[in-house]
Amino acid sequence: MHARADGQGRPLGFILTGGETSDYSAIPALLAMPVGKPRLFLADRGYDADAVREKLLMHGILPVIPPRANRKDPPSCDFRAYRDRNRIERMFNRLKQFRRVATRYDKTRISFEAFLSLAAAKIWLSHVPEPF
Structure with missing residues (x-):
């Protein structure tokens, strides 16, 4: 499961x-989501590749991806900006509080995506202020 989140760690969309x-x-599917263009692309080492970095820079998005340990000439990484990635990890942890997401009980892709959407809506509703 790959997710796109806003700056507050709220889910914007999922790719399975x-x-x-x-x-x-x-x-490509994460960038094609119909939400605003991000300024930064915060990702873990699994996304570290020269082609990925070039593609992001061509789209005007700054990649904030730590280099893999086995790179001979590692690119620089803004570790101050990378600290905000904990919001994304906390979003995944909030999603995994729903047992159906954590254990993948759903048999089909469609039902799993539907429940992910429900879980994301619940996360978004927790950020809505209550009426007086």
């Missing part, structure tokens, strides 16, 4: 791929 699929394959 197989467990054996590389993280790189989800990037």
Whole structure:
């Protein structure tokens, strides 16, 4: 499961791929989501590749991805900006509080995506202020 989140760590959309699929394959779908263009792309080391960085820079998005340990000439990473990635990790943890998401009880992709949407709506509703 790959997700796109806003600056507050609220989910904006999800892309489901197989467990054996590389993280790189989800990037075009994440960028094609009909929400505003991000300024930064915060991701873990699984997304570290020169082609990914070039594609993001071509779209005007600054990649904030730490380099893999085995890179000979590692690119720089803004670790001050990377600290905000904990909001994304907390979003995944909030989603996994729903047992159906954590254990993947749903048999079909459609039902799993539907429940992810419900869980995301519940997360968004927790950020809405209550009426007086």
